[in-house]
Amino acid sequence: MEILVCVKRVPDTAENEFQLNSAGNDLDRDDLVYSVNEWDNYAVEEAIQIVDKVGGNVTVVTVGDSESEEVLRREMAMGANNGILLSDDAFEGSDGKGIATILKGEVLKGKYDLILTGAQADAAAGQVGGMLAAMLDLPYASLVNKIEVESDTTIKVGREIEGGNQEMNEVDLPCVLSIQTGINEPRYVGIRGIRKVAQVEIPVKDAAALGIDPSSVGDAGAKVKRVDYFVPELGAGAEMLEGSTDEIIAQLIERIKSKGGLA
Amino acid sequence: MTQIFVYVTHVAGVADDIASEYITAAKKIDPAATVTAVVTGSGADLDKVADSLTSKYAEVIKIGNEALAYPNAEVVRKALCNVLDKSAVVLAPHNTFGMDMCPGLSIKMDSAFAADAVDFEGVADGKLKLVRQELGGAVSTHVACDISNGAVITIRPGAFAPIDAAAGGKVTDKSGEAGDLTAKRRFLEVVQAEVGDVDITKSDVLVSVGRGIQEQENIEIAQELAEAMGAVVSCSRPIVDAKWLEKSRQVGTSGKTVKPKVYMAMGISGSFQHMGGVKGNPYIVAVNKNPKAPIFQVADVGIVTDILEFMPALTEAIKEM
C-alpha cells in the first residue's frame, strides 16, 4: 500500500508560554519552540504499522519553508521512506482550502492508496483532510482511532465519537483519513535516528512543479484570513492563592471543606 | 440580508442543545438574517424532531431517507449539497459530526470554511468577523471570513447562550430533492466505550491529572492525594493516550461527563474538549505551573506551582487534619 501522510511543523504547546508581539497582532515568534504536530506522529506511526503488515511505502509531505524540513526528517527517522517539501512564496498566507489545494497537487502526481493527516493541528480547525478528500472526490473519515486493512479495495475504519464510543465504517480505497491521538503508541525517535536520515535528499516542489495556479492559493486565494491574535479575558478568572506553601495549603483546605470536598 | 441554514443534530428524535444556541449565533452574525433549521434522518424520529423545532424556527426543512437514518457525514453532505442554496451561510456543531462533514461540504458548495467559532462580531463588506481559538486555547484570534459566496461554519457547542424563541413555524419536506445518496463510506455500527473498574461519574471529588504529571510513576502521587481526600483519580486525554490510566477515567467530550462537587485540575491546561466534560458547576481548583494556562479562566481557585511538589504537600496536610 502506498501511503501519503501530511504533517506540519507547529509551535509546541507544552514547551511555550505564548506572548503577543509588541504590535499585538501576532505571536511573539522569536523564541518559540517548534515540533511536529502531536496528531501527525500518530498518523505516521499508523502508516508505518500498516506498511509493516501489508507492504508498501510511507511518504511524508509538508507545506512550509525550509525550516519544515526538520519535521520531515523526524518522521523519516520514525520509519517513513520518503519526504517531500512543498514550498513556494506563493503558498504563504494560505487558508485551509489553500493548503488542501497544494496537497492535492502532490496527490495527483503520485499514486496513493491511502492519505492520512492528523485530526487537527495548531489552528485546531481540523479542515485540511476533509477538504482534500472532497477536492479529489475520495471518501473521508475523521478522528480515526482504528484501521483494519480488509482487501485491496476496502478498509474498516473506527472513528472516535462523543463519549469515547467508536463508530465503525467500511471505506472504499483510495481514501483520506484524519487520525486521532491514542490510535497507537508512536515510537520514540532518538538523536541517532535523526542523524541517520540527515543526509537523505528531500525534493522540494513549487507551484509550477505541482501545476498549481499561484492565485488559487496563498494570501491571494484565501477567503478566510486571520486578522489578529489576542488573549481573552473570560469571566472573573480564578481567585489566585499566594504566599508560602503552608499558607496556600491552609487556605485551599478551608475552601475545599466549605464546598463539601473534605470532611 | 444573510440567509442562514442551521443543521440540527439529534438523537432519537430529540434535538441537541445546539438547536437553541444557533439562534444566538445567527443573531450575532446578522440580526436581520433569515434563519432556517435543517434536519436529516428517517421515519418517526425525523418527524418528531422537525415538529419540535417549529417552536424555535419559522422554517424547518426536513430531508428524510433510509440512507440518512444514521448521520453518515458523506451521505448527509450529499443531501445538503442538493437541497441548500450554495450562497447561504451554513452552521453546524463543532463536534465529531461537524468536524467530519463540514470541511468537505464547504468544498462541494464552493464556500468559505471556518471551524469552531466561539463568537461572531457581525458582517461588513461581505466579510464575517468571528472569534476562534488556537494552540489549545492559549490564544484567541479574530478571523475575517468572506461569506459573499456562501460559507460553512462550525460553532463550539456551549459557546452561545441558548434562546428559546417562540416561532410557531412550519416544516417543509425536501426529501424529494436529496438526490443520489450512495456513498463510498458505509456506516456499520457504534461500539460502546468500555466500562472501567471505577466509575468517576459517581465521585463527589475528583483529583484529575493532565500532561503536567509528566511520568507514569507520578500517577501514584495523585492516587495518594485522592485517597487522603476520599476522592477518585480522573484524567485528561493525553494520560489515556499514553496508556497510563484507563479510558474510563478520561473526562471530556470524548470521555466521561462528570458532575462532582469539587474538581481538582492538576497540570491540566483547560482545553474546551476537556472542560466540556465538567458539568454541574463544581468548585474547580486549578494547579498549574503556567500562570497563563487557560484553566485559570474557568477555575474558582488557582495556584501557580509545580504539581509534583504541591500534591504531596497537600496530601500530608490533609492527613494531619
Ligand SMILES: Cc1cc2nc3c(=O)[nH]c(=O)nc-3n(C[C@H](O)[C@H](O)[C@H](O)COP(=O)(O)OP(=O)(O)OC[C@H]3O[C@@H](n4cnc5c(N)ncnc54)[C@H](O)[C@@H]3O)c2cc1C
Ligand atoms: C475531537 C477531540 C476530542 C477530544 N476529547 C478530549 C477529552 O475528552 N478529554 C480531554 O482531556 N482532552 C480531549 N481532547 C484533547 C484536548 O484538545 C487537549 O489536547 C487535552 O485536553 C490536553 O490535555 P492536558 O491539559 O492534560 O495537556 P496540555 O494541554 O499539554 O496541558 C498540560 C498542562 O500542564 C502544565 N504543567 C506541566 N508540567 C507541570 C507541573 N510539573 N506542574 C504543574 N503544571 C504543569 C502545563 O503548564 C499545561 O498547562 C480532544 C481533542 C479532540 C481533537
